[in-house]
Every structure is written in structure tokens, then in C-alpha cells.
Amino acid sequence: MEHKKTEGQDLISVKNLYVEYKSGGETIHAVNGVSFDLEAGKTIGLVGETGAGKTSIARAILRILPDHATKRVGGEIFFKGKELLGLPEQEMRPLRGKSISMIFQDPMTALNPVKTVVEQIAEGIRLHQNMNRKDSLRAAIKMLETVGISQDRAYEYPHQFSGGMKQRVVIAIALACNPELLIADEPTTALDVTIQAQVLDLMKKLQEELGTAMILITHDLGVVAGVCDTVAVVYAGELVEYGTKEDLFDHPRHPYTKGLFGALPDLSKDVNRLSPVEGLPPDPSSLPVGCAFASRCGYATDKCQKGHVEMKRFGDTHYVRCNCCEEG
């Protein structure tokens, strides 16, 4: 897909990213040529079903894909003009946790059970900001208070914390060194609805204060509407629709995106049943030649089955990967 912008403007620019895993002799095509850009201070939402490859994209950016299972990572990721995938490990490490950090999906398992929460936050600060132990602990306690955990609980262990508090700690770890890019992998999925709103508000507030850009991975369109500037819909490791929040919410074009919105309850209309997207995503170890969504799509034609579908542009910012949508 063509971009009008020059690379210099983007904080991060992912180009044609591929991630392949190996599993029992088979190759799992988790990410298949994903490209997107993000400017400093903005938020992009990666939306899609479980297993669509969202987390793989995130981990590829930080280069923390599981060694033993990863077969190939291809494409380019430019962060402030520097290509990350080819960077030697010693140069990648100072970026992790400092310039780019990540909030993990499951707060229950993301924290080390045998270390105090304050130590887990202070560790990164000590490493990246050259502080001594005492100062780093003080900074970590301040960070805990920022996410709403009082300092007298700082020296407790993760098992003494509730799920919502653990998620706050995970957020505090990610934000401890004021990263320029924050990757939030379903930060609210493991939380109940009341805490979800609190955590999102907190992240938004911190993002505004620190000017952090964010890649938000979620399957919750409500979260996307509240937080994101641009949205990319991921299906079977590909972006099927990509544009501003307004583009996608007001004029969804891809049948899958429409299906996702159709699966949302709408209180203003009188519908008895929600309309889910029927069927299952294709097996990532044997993807179809043509459109990956064809088997679930009501508009699919022979053309969709046969050849790979290219991204088409609609307007300035809206891209759709579908044969049925006419270029405008």
C-alpha cells in the first residue's frame, strides 16, 4: 500500500511484517504482510478475533517472540528511522522497556510471583535511568501512586494483589521509563467492566501527560471507539481494513468489519438477536490462496477464491482489502 507521508514523521512504521511459527513440522502463518504507521502521541487500535496475529505483531516489534517456536520474522519495522528487526540484540535491549514497552494481556501471570511489586518496577528504572537502588525504589513507589496504588502496599507480593491492582502494576512497569511507544496487549480483557473503564481512563490520562504513542490491541470495539485515532482490522494475519476511527466506524467497508459491528448490541434499534460472523477463521497452517475471509463472506465470488486481494484506497486515509468494494 502506498503512503503519502514521508517516513520521518512516523514514530513507528511497520512494513510488510511476516511472522511464522513452527509447530510439529507445520508452518503457522501468524502474520502475513502487515503494514501500518503511527505518529508520536497517537493511538492505533489493532482489532480482530483471537488468533488473528495481533499479539504476534506486538511481540515482533519488541522482538520478544518465543525463540523456540519462531520460524521466521520478515519485513521491516522502523522506529524513529531505525530498523529494528535487523538490530543486534545489544542495541535492541536498551530500547525495550525504555523507548518501547508493553502492557501484557494477562496480569495474573505477567508478574513474577517471588518479587515484590515495587522491585519489579524499580528494576527497569534502575537499568535504563542509571539510578541507584534507593532512588529507583523511590521512583517506583511514585509510579505506583500514579497508577493508584498506595505506597504502603509497595513491598507486597503479586499474590497479595487483586486482578485490577496487578494490571495497574503491569501498567506501572510499562510506563516506568516514560516510553515513546506503548504496546498495550488487551490491557482490559482480564478485568471486569468497572475496572476496565478505570484502567482505560488511567492509560489515557498517562498517555496525555507523557505524550506516549500507543498500539492498542483489543477485540473490544467499545475500547477502540474511546481511545484510538486510527484502527486496523486484523484477520488471519493480514490487515483487511485500515483507516481513521471515523472511517471505520462511520463507513465500514470490508464485510468482516461490518460483521464485527453487526455483532455489537445496539440499544437504539429493535433487534432480537445479535448477528455474529458465522464460521471460523482459516487454519493459519494452510491459508487459502485467495481472500482469507472468502469462506465466511456472503459476497465472495470466484475472483475472491482465486487470487490474492490487494489493499485499495478510499479517500485519504481509508484502506480496504476486498474485491467487492469499488475504489473511490
Add this chain to the structure above:
Amino acid sequence: MIRYIGKRLLQMIPILLTVAILIFTLMYFVPGDPVEIMLGDTATPEQIAAARAKFGLDKPYLIRLWNYLVGIVHLDFGTSYLQGSSVASELFLRFPRTLTLASLSILFTIVVGIPIGIQCAIHANKLSDKIWMFLTMLGNSMPGFWLALLLVILFSVKLGLLPSNGTGGLEYYILPVVANSIGSLADIARQTRSSMLEVIRSDYVVTARAKGLPEKEVIWKHALPNALIPIITVCGSRFGFMLGGTVIIESVFSIPGIGMYMVNGINSRDYPVVQGSIIYIAFIFAFIMLITDLIYAYVDPRIKAQYVKSVKKA
């Protein structure tokens, strides 16, 4: 925590009493008569009767048991029939040797075994891992005495570098320690590998990596502490066994430790020696298990929380 330790120490008393009664009863039923073994075939019935009366073997079972238990309470484990020396003082005399051998062995086991296991886990299923796993299997299945003899042939007989037997300086312990620890070392390496493999792919290890920590710190500071519990369990029971005296190693290297003392006692039906040794082993095992449990609490705050809670309730 202190109350927990006190409680555990008190719990040892009934355990040790049970062990004492059991071993006394077992020895009572074991065929073979110490007096006949001691005096030989030429002894007259009068001599045998006199010896029996001297050791109190002519009294009924219950009275002998009672006398023995009363003795134990006063830390008197009786006197050896053969040597006529006090069992307790003999155990005290031999204990430092066994303790030195066991401590050095477990130290060697830990210092060498855990890093091997970690390396294997990091490079799981690669060639180096497969080679090490083969070697540890070999180490596990190789009889200790055979390895001991091979070591003696190489280092003492051929190269003349190390003493082959006896006690003395630290150099006397090198070969016994290696021979004594190879099995445990292989065990620990395998245990470390498997429990590291379990934690090395967990989310918090990825979190640690995402913080930008060097891989070494990720492994040693984040993964290892979480993998330690089963490793400590194996170390504890291995150490317990070693402290109980390793008969074979002590025999090969002629180290007059507790293992040899007990086996000699068994062969000559020297009841007080056998009973005293067994009670010592039971005590040392229970004690090591207590230490192991305390180390658990030190390593894992969740376990510590349980101890503190259980004490509060009690």
C-alpha cells in the same frame, strides 16, 4: 516463623519415638543372636547365658524396650556389645567426617548441577542439551562404587595426584566427594532442566525480557527463583541421605563415618549400634526436611504467607 519452627521441632519427638520403637521391635525379630556371633561356635551354654544376662538380653521384650526408651530420653543410646563403647559418643566422633563428606558433596552437586540444568533448559532439544542429558543419564545409572574405583585407579594409582583412602586434609575428600555426588548431580541437573523449562516460557519471564533486562538476569533473577522449589526438594532429600552415611563410598575410601558404623553393627547384630544409627538418621532427616521447608519459605513468599497464617490460626 519462630513459632512455626518450634512447632515443627516438637513434632519431631513423636516421630523419633515411633522410629525408636519400630527399629527396636524389628531388631528383636531379626534372626541371629549377637551373643552367639560374638562368642563363636566354641562357647558353652553357661558363657552364652552369662553374656545374655550382662547385656540384659534375657529380659522380656517389653522391659527391654522400656529400658531402651528411658535411656534415649537421657540421650543414652546404650553401649556397643562388641566394642563396649558408648554409641552416642561413637556417633559424635564419626559425625564430623560424614558431615564434611555430605556437605562438600551437596555443595559440589548444587554448584555444578544447577548451571548444567539451566544451560540445558536454555538450549532445550539442541545438541548440547542432548549430550548433557545423555551424560546425566549415565551419571544417574552408574553405580557409585564403580565410579569411585575408576577415580581411584586414574587419580591415585596412575597419576598419583590424590590419596586413595583415609581421612586427613581436604585433598582426601576430593575423590569421595566426586564419587558421592555424581548421582545427585545428574539428578539435580535433570530436575533443574525440567523445572526451568516450565518457568522459562512463562509470562513473567517475557515481562522481564520486555523490560530490557539482559538475558543472564532474566534467567538467574526471574526464572530460576521460580524454578527452585522442586530443586530444593531434591537437594534436601539427597543431603539427608548423604548425612545418613554413604556406606559404599565410606567403604571404598575407608572413611570411618556413620554409614560404615551402622553396617558393621548390622552384620554383628550389635543392636544398640543399629538402633542408635537409625534414630540418628531419622533425626537428621527430619531436621533437614525442616530446613528445606524453611528455605521454601525464604524462596517463595506465597509459602511463607501460609506458614505465618497457619501459626496465627493455631
